[in-house]
Amino acid sequence: MFLDIDGNKVFALSFGAGPRTILAHSGWIGNFEDWIATLAPLSERWRTVVYDHRGAGETVVPVERISHEALVDDVFRVMDAMKIERCVMAGFSRGTVTALRAVLRSPERFDGLLLMNGHGEVQLPGEAPAARPVPSQWPGETFRDHLEWFAAGCVPEPDSEHIRRWAVNVLSRSTPDVADRIFTMKPTEQVDWADSLPRLALPTLLIHGELDVRCRTEVMEYMHSLIPGSRLVVMKGSGHLPAMTRPMDVAREIDSFFAERLG
Structure with missing residues (x-):
């Protein structure tokens, strides 16, 4: 369905029922397919x-x-439109930046927090954010070349060419100018x-892939040390x-943690 949000048509899905609701924000220029499996x-x-997201x-x-x-x-606009209290x-x-800032702004609207393969703006003490080339400067000649290079680094697992292809297809729904914008923009x-x-x-549940080259394990461990009572699961x-590669395992970790903490 499409929601009228701030003058934009925002695509959203809601399915399932139960005592708990999870609202998922995707990464960089990923769409709902980041989470659907x-x-x-x-x-x-x-x-x-x-x-x-935009x-x-x-x-x-x-x-x-x-x-x-x-x-x-x-x-919060999506929550209100979908009648999520x-x-x-x-x-x-990249969606962990948005998730962290949302719960910091209005913690009373949330029952819990899940951060997966992302540490928002958190940095190790004394460490400055690393300089990163914008997507338009990544290896390759075309936008799809850039995305294929990115996906290859994201999915090091064997026998996963189908996942890499899926990731590229998801990301290619966006445009090069949007990709650069979201990758480089900074909060005011x-x-x-x-x-x-x-x-x-x-x-708070933190889930992290052991072989992730985009998000370092030691930063996830540091964030885990900062959040009281949080759990870090390294896959x-x-x-x-x-x-996308282990959806049943991720779902099991989410279900188990929040059943334990929320009842």
């Missing part, structure tokens, strides 16, 4: 909601209307995460896309 088994016991999938917006602040605002907020990869207001995260009172042999 994991949400499908969860929907037997949860209400699962996922949407294409510039991703079917949510086409002018590139100048994409910002950190707008993405966070859209979390409270939920577990889930973010993947800075957050002291080392100060803010220890005060986060939400049940052995997995890369950046465990929700």
